[in-house]
Amino acid sequence: MDAVTDVPVPANEPNLTHAPGTPERDALVAEIERQKSTEHEITQTIGGEQRPGVGELIPVVQPHDHGSVLGQLANATDLEVREAVGAARAAAPSWRAMSFDDRAAIFLRAADLLAGPWRSRINAATMLGQSKSVQQAEIDAACELIDFLRFNVAYARRLYAEQPLSTRGVWNRMELRPLEGFVVAITPFNFTAIAGNLPTAPALMGNVVVWKPSPTQTLAAWYFMRLLEEAGLPPGVINMVTGDGSAVSRAALTQPDLAGIHFTGSAGTFQHLWRVAGENIANYHSYPRIVGETGGKDFVVAHSSADPDVLRTALIRGAFEYQGQKCSAASRAYVPRSVWSAVRDDLVSEVESLTMGDVASDVSTFMGAVIDDRAFAKNAGALKRARDTDSISVLTGGGADDSVGYFVQPTVLECTDPEDEVFTAEYFGPILAVHVYDDDRYEQVLSQMADVAPYALTGAVIARDRAAIAKADSVLRFSAGNFYINDKPTGSIVGQQPFGGARASGTNDKAGSIFNLVRWASPRAIKESFVPPTDWRYPHMG
Numbered sequence: 001m002d003a004v005t006d007v008p009v010p011a012n013e014p015n016l017t018h019a020p021g022t023p024e025r026d027a028l029v030a031e032i033e034r035q036k037s038t039e040h041e042i043t044q045t046i047g048g049e050q051r052p053g054v055g056e057l058i059p060v061v062q063p064h065d066h067g068s069v070l071g072q073l074a075n076a077t078d079l080e081v082r083e084a085v086g087a088a089r090a091a092a093p094s095w096r097a098m099s100f101d102d103r104a105a106i107f108l109r110a111a112d113l114l115a116g117p118w119r120s121r122i123n124a125a126t127m128l129g130q131s132k133s134v135q136q137a138e139i140d141a142a143c144e145l146i147d148f149l150r151f152n153v154a155y156a157r158r159l160y161a162e163q164p165l166s167t168r169g170v171w172n173r174m175e176l177r178p179l180e181g182f183v184v185a186i187t188p189f190n191f192t193a194i195a196g197n198l199p200t201a202p203a204l205m206g207n208v209v210v211w212k213p214s215p216t217q218t219l220a221a222w223y224f225m226r227l228l229e230e231a232g233l234p235p236g237v238i239n240m241v242t243g244d245g246s247a248v249s250r251a252a253l254t255q256p257d258l259a260g261i262h263f264t265g266s267a268g269t270f271q272h273l274w275r276v277a278g279e280n281i282a283n284y285h286s287y288p289r290i291v292g293e294t295g296g297k298d299f300v301v302a303h304s305s306a307d308p309d310v311l312r313t314a315l316i317r318g319a320f321e322y323q324g325q326k327c328s329a330a331s332r333a334y335v336p337r338s339v340w341s342a343v344r345d346d347l348v349s350e351v352e353s354l355t356m357g358d359v360a361s362d363v364s365t366f367m368g369a370v371i372d373d374r375a376f377a378k379n380a381g382a383l384k385r386a387r388d389t390d391s392i393s394v395l396t397g398g399g400a401d402d403s404v405g406y407f408v409q410p411t412v413l414e415c416t417d418p419e420d421e422v423f424t425a426e427y428f429g430p431i432l433a434v435h436v437y438d439d440d441r442y443e444q445v446l447s448q449m450a451d452v453a454p455y456a457l458t459g460a461v462i463a464r465d466r467a468a469i470a471k472a473d474s475v476l477r478f479s480a481g482n483f484y485i486n487d488k489p490t491g492s493i494v495g496q497q498p499f500g501g502a503r504a505s506g507t508n509d510k511a512g513s514i515f516n517l518v519r520w521a522s523p524r525a526i527k528e529s530f531v532p533p534t535d536w537r538y539p540h541m542g
């Protein structure tokens, strides 16, 4: 049985600025050059062994310069996925027998390695492979992932300490067992932190994992696997298979000992995974835990009392950082006419001043490219449709060019029809749709926009009038799992704003929180009677 020890009290990792002349910037630039000139063989990791993979090869490119290949990965075959499941099964007995302190120490060491010698490696891979600016890589691949690793240890300790009442002569205990079987973690392209958190959170709770990162995030994922090995993660606890995931659906999700799915990505993919689990429901030993955080159509609603500078900043940062490819990105805004007349021209000219380009060659760049040809086509199609729709005016942007990289201009659309697709569909790109309303229609606008999109992930109200804030808080109660007052709807911080949404946005299990970790444990209640009864009769029987 584990000793109950204290764990280090977590604190959020401070962001390094990477300002010109700082040591972190020099280290990062050198590491970017090293990775650019390396043809990475992006191996799978099965039972602690790095394997090149026998499936079809998929090039990993720089999205802002798609002719530059960073390495190749192989699309995992069904056999390789089955081997990864086998390696996880083989590792399970010794991993679950290991004390919590020993497991926790591995992930705390991983956090410290990432905060120190591995920081520039994982940041550089995220900038090159996912086209993140240095600021966006730092808050994600370094700080948020370090926070996930450290805070999860503290949350897990709290969960283990949560014990039932004991009465005189009876000791009641609760044991948090890992799930019986293995967990599949399937992760998105847009956050290296999420990719790292989804396999490590169940592993911390004593589970074994098969991890399938997104092809376009696999370079940073591959480096993170190496970091976990250096931190002392035993072979087979987390097995990484590469590729598009189709083999994982066929060969892992159908296994009788599938214990859970830990997913982040689009709503469509999540529904597919749930369907596969549903079709196999009678074959599983236990009901698999299904945790999925998915898409958003995140809003900013302004009241006539809004500070125009606060609104403009929230819109620019919220909509255009990382090219609008955050699930939390502001993609629809509702602005009263009086405020719009104060904000519109400055907003347009500031959006036109945003720099876009090769984020890895010029570290001062604000925006890079969208992730791949599929994302480019989706955004270019949405822009064409906007140009062709009478109720929409393109205020700035509207162009796209994939000749060198997958570049989509930061775009502001003004649309008179609040039911239009620009207010309901997730484009996952730098496109902000604005609906301008008469100032006295605030309450009607809140009611309309509360339910117009299928998602309920993030949203913000910008207002100085307290009653207006309270009204938005109440009408939009179920429209966002993360609600911001006078702030942008992006940039949640582990330990401060637990993240996730409901409706089509997911199961809202709040990544990086105690609510998420509880899903990866199977509690056992134990009652021990010290002086048990020896006569079955009760006093009322005389």
Ligand SMILES: NC(=O)c1ccc[n+]([C@@H]2O[C@H](COP(=O)([O-])OP(=O)(O)OC[C@H]3O[C@@H](n4cnc5c(N)ncnc54)[C@H](O)[C@@H]3O)[C@@H](O)[C@H]2O)c1
Binding pocket: 186, 187, 188, 189, 190, 191, 194, 212, 213, 214, 215, 243, 244, 245, 246, 248, 249, 264, 265, 266, 267, 268, 269, 270, 272, 293, 294, 295, 296, 326, 327, 328, 426, 428, 457, 499, 500, 501, 505, 506
């Ligand atoms: N709510 C959140 O916390 C959150 C966070 C980040 C991203 N997202 C959402 O993720 C989406 C963007 O990420 P994406 O483009 O990587 O999503 P995606 O759904 O295309 O892919 C997610 C993962 O699923 C895999 N996958 C796809 N088809 C599969 C299949 N048939 N079987 C098994 N695996 C399969 C992909 O390879 C990838 O690893 C957006 O919708 C965004 O809103 C949500």
Ligand SMILES: N[C@@H](CCC=O)C(=O)O
Binding pocket: 190, 191, 325, 326, 327, 328, 489, 490, 491, 492, 493, 499
């Ligand atoms: N923590 C991030 C999550 C974004 C998801 O893609 C945010 O709040 O912006």
